[in-house]
Amino acid sequence: MKQVNNKTSAFYKLQQVVGDHHIKAKTKFTGSHQKAHKTLKKHSRTLDEIRTKGALAASTAAIASILATSPVAIAENPPVDNPENPNKNQIKIEEQKKDLPPAEVPDKPEVFAQKIRSIIGNKSRLSPEDEKALGQLISEHFGVKASAELDGNRLNVSYGMIGGEQHLPRYPGDTAAAHYTEGEDIYPTLSGITPGRGAWGYFAPSKGALTEDLKTTEQYYLVGQTFLAPGWGSRTKELYDWFKYRKMIVINTNTGKACVGELGDSGPATWTGKSFGGSPEVMIHVGYSTGSRKGPVVMFFLDDAENQVSLGKIEAQVPNTNLFNK
Amino acid sequence: MRRKTFFSHLLDTDQLIMMVERLLEIEEEKLEILDMIDSTLHHRVIDKVLDELDDRHHELFMTEYSRDPGNEELLYFLKKHIPDIEDKIQLESKATQSSLFEDIKKLEANN
Numbered sequence: 302m303k304q305v306n307n308k309t310s311a312f313y314k315l316q317q318v319v320g321d322h323h324i325k326a327k328t329k330f331t332g333s334h335q336k337a338h339k340t341l342k343k344h345s346r347t348l349d350e351i352r353t354k355g356a357l358a359a360s361t362a363a364i365a366s367i368l369a370t371s372p373v374a375i376a377e378n379p380p381v382d383n384p385e386n387p388n389k390n391q392i393k394i395e396e397q398k399k400d401l402p403p404a405e406v407p408d409k410p411e412v413f414a415q416k417i418r419s420i421i422g423n424k425s426r427l428s429p430e431d432e433k434a435l436g437q438l439i440s441e442h443f444g445v446k447a448s449a450e451l452d453g454n455r456l457n458v459s460y461g462m463i464g465g466e467q468h469l470p471r472y473p474g475d476t477a478a479a480h481y482t483e484g485e486d487i488y489p490t491l492s493g494i495t496p497g498r499g500a501w502g503y504f505a506p507s508k509g510a511l512t513e514d515l516k517t518t519e520q521y522y523l524v525g526q527t528f529l530a531p532g533w534g535s536r537t538k539e540l541y542d543w544f545k546y547r548k549m550i551v552i553n554t555n556t557g558k559a560c561v562g563e564l565g566d567s568g569p570a571t572w573t574g575k576s577f578g579g580s581p582e583v584m585i586h587v588g589y590s591t592g593s594r595k596g597p598v599v600m601f602f603l604d605d606a607e608n609q610v611s612l613g614k615i616e617a618q619v620p621n622t623n624l625f626n627k
Numbered sequence: 628m629r630r631k632t633f634f635s636h637l638l639d640t641d642q643l644i645m646m647v648e649r650l651l652e653i654e655e656e657k658l659e660i661l662d663m664i665d666s667t668l669h670h671r672v673i674d675k676v677l678d679e680l681d682d683r684h685h686e687l688f689m690t691e692y693s694r695d696p697g698n699e700e701l702l703y704f705l706k707k708h709i710p711d712i713e714d715k716i717q718l719e720s721k722a723t724q725s726s727l728f729e730d731i732k733k734l735e736a737n738n
Contacts, residue, residue, distance in 0.1 A: 308653075308656055309651065309652070309653065309656060311650055311651055311656075312651055312653070312656040312659075312660070314734055315647070315650060315651065315660050315731065315734070316659070316660065316663070318727075318730045318731055318734050319660055319663045319664055319667070319727065319731075320663060321730075322667050322723070322726065322727055322730070323663050323664075323666060323667045323670075326666075326667045326668075326670035326671050326674070326723070327666075327670050329670070329671075329674055330670045330671075330673065330674045333674060333677070333678070334674065334677045334685070336682075336685055336686065337673075337677050337685050337686075337689045340685070340686050340689040340690060340693070341689060341693055344690065344693045344694070346693045348666075348669055348670055348673060349666055349669075351692065351693055351696045352632070352665065352666060352669045352696070353662075406631075406697065407631065555654075556654065585644070585645050585648050588648070588654065588657075590645075590648050590649070591648060591649070591651070591652045592652050613641075614641065616631075616635075617631070
């Protein structure tokens with residue numbers, strides 16, 4: 302891509318195309334729903350401010366709770382703006398507000414990344430205390446159970462460079478083209494396929510035996526240096542089995558972008574300077590799919606015996622503000 | 628870049644994100660374009676919700692939405708009035724994304 306001033310020409314072209322849609326969407330909204338637009342103005346907010354800034358600090362779920370339980374009553378009794386003359390519903394809302402903590406809003410990815418980096422500091426290797434603090438931060442942010450060590454097992458490092466990998470052959474005779482699904486992005490397919498199998502062999506003995514779960518496992522496979530894991534020399538077979546398809550979360554420490562995957566191969570070689578690897582899809586989700594296709598990440602195990610966490614992109618958990626029994 | 632809204636889970640933007648990731652190399656540029664896409668989808672979805680929701684509920688809905696866009700109760704409220712609102716939001720999102728996707732593809736083809 303050629304540079305034009307500070308930005309690339311590809312950017313300017315995309316900006317024109319997407320900008321056109323953007324302006325049309327905004328014009329349509331303000332044109333069709335002028336009253337709604339005025340309501341927002343009254344609260345000194347635009348749709349974009351709501352989208353990017355989230356909840357107001359003092360917001361509670363109380364109003365929506367009442368709306369949800371008695372919409373008709375509310376519709377006949379709209380809230381009054383005059384604070385000296387509130388209606389009954391508003392009084393009820395204010396009473397409920399007193400008992401409620403302010404609504405929590407998850408950190409933006411960049412803020413989350415900043416918190417990660419403040420724990421890592423300028424260290425190249427994390428201490429057990431750092432890993433504990435990171436595990437807690439990651440767990441709270443995503444609503445998962447993340448840790449650098451699980452069942453007494455761990456990789457050699459939990460922080461390091463990740464590099465983009467090719468696809469793995471899932472069954473004998475598998476090809477890069479076979480990884481492409483119509484309607485999906487072609488980029489991961491273009492990444493190619495490794496000539497050899499992963500550390501745990503083929504995912505299935507034949508194309509017909511490849512289940513959707515195994516397909517997804519390969520799609521979001523991760524690579525760790527299992528051969529450098531503590532205890533590998535004395536418990537090789539045990540650890541080999543334990544690491545197979547072990548669920549982990551990988552987080553870009555620059556941006557906070559994250560993806561959940563499963564260990565599908567062992568590597569990279571130590572001379573590469575990298576500690577982890579990710580499938581083409583993983584690299585897209587953590588934001589290292591272009592350029593040198595590598596960058597710093599933290600990679601932690603997920604304790605997910607119930608298989609509640611899906612593979613793929615993961616975003617911050619939104620606290621449940623439900624106030625009534627559904 | 629964006630906060631969770633009550634409809635975030637209904638929008639699958641992976642394909643567009645991947646396309647932008649592929650076309651742009653600089654993180655700052657990617658974020659700017661993705662932010663514009665997000666804003667477009669946001670406006671389209673809220674526009675659709677208001678199209679479907681009875682006028683008398685608009686002010687209350689927008690008031691609460693502006694206070695806390697991530698409040699899950701909003702979706703329950705909407706479902707009471709528009710039982711298939713989730714499908715409608717998804718369809719609106721898909722149509723918007725599809726239109727964006729096609730235009731970006733045309734841009735690629737012309738290069």
